Amino acid sequence: MTEALLVAMLAFLLGGVLKGAIGAGTPVVVIPIMSIYFDVPFAVAVFALPALVSNLWQGWSYRHNLSDRGFVLRLVLAAGVGAALGTVLLAALPARALSIVVALLALFYVGFRMAKPDWSLNYGIARRLAAPAGLLAGILQGAAGISAPISVTYLHAIQLPRERFIPTISALFAAMAVVQLPSLIGVGIMSWQILWISLLACVPLFLGMPIGAALVRRVGARAFDRTIMVLLLVIAVMLLFEAA
Structure with missing residues (x-):
């Protein structure tokens, strides 16, 4: 258990590195790595609080660059509804x-980004x-704890500059986390132990x-992005192997 928790903390460190670099993508790294050692509901529940705190902080830091608030409002409200529906599925699916x-989802995300x-x-x-989309x-x-195949792909396709992309996607992830936390408690997945780990x-x-x-800033966004894609590919294959 200690080894698994250390791996989980390493996963969050890597997720933080990715978020600091491009403003998104943390769950794409964290959830698959944690799912190798734990089940998906546990991984999703542990991720909920860090997702809320980090996206509120990052969104607030870039709030002055947030434009077209009507667009953002429609996106986040729909995402909140979707997060509640998704949590019910999380509790029901094996x-x-x-x-x-x-x-x-990880493989689809990698494949689409490469193609x-x-x-x-x-x-x-x-x-x-x-x-x-929201x-x-x-x-x-x-x-499943991973919305990147829709959220990141959709917002990346709009080709927003980094200073607008970050507060927009932070608002989206924060809205989902706000709904997800009480929903996880409501369906009985979130416990006090998981909350402390979170x-x-x-x-x-x-x-x-x-x-x-x-x-x-040192290696460039493209090289960094390719490294993450390779990591995700390896993790996805490992997950499929474990589930087989």
């Missing part, structure tokens, strides 16, 4: 099925898709964020 879902690195979406169309992202986040996980996450910000 652990093995959830592990496979997490692995497939369509420059895929873009017209901003006018993107605004009209805000509510359904709803689907929330359902994925609630049910609180402890905030430490390596916040330690990793400034490291990521420094690394991306």
Whole structure:
């Protein structure tokens, strides 16, 4: 158990590095790594509090760059509804099925990013898709702890500059976490023990964020992104192997 917890803290450190570098992607690293040692509901529950705290902090830091608030409001409200629905699925689905879902989501995310690195979406169309995109992202986040195949891909396709991308996606993740925390308590997944572990996980996450910000300035966003893609590919294969 001690080894598993140390691995979980390392996962949060790596997730913090990624978040500090690109402003998102923490659950894509944390949830698959933790799911190898624990089940998906445990991993999702542990991630909920660090997700809320880190995204509130990062969103507040970049709040002055948040524009088109009507678009952001539709996105986050729909995501909150989706997170509640997803949490119900998390409590109902078998652990093995959830592990496979997490692995497939990670593989899809890697495959799409590699196949369509420059895929873009017209901003006018993107605004009209805000509510359904937010709803689907929330359902994925609630049910599997990973919304990146929808949330990150959708917002990245709009080609927002980094200073606008970060507060927008931070608001999205914070909205999902606000709903997710009480929902996890309501369905009986969140316990006091998990909550303490979740609180402890905030430490390596916040330690990793400034490291990521420094690394991306040194090695460049593209090289950093490719390293994360390789890591995710290995983790996804390991998860599929464990679930087989």
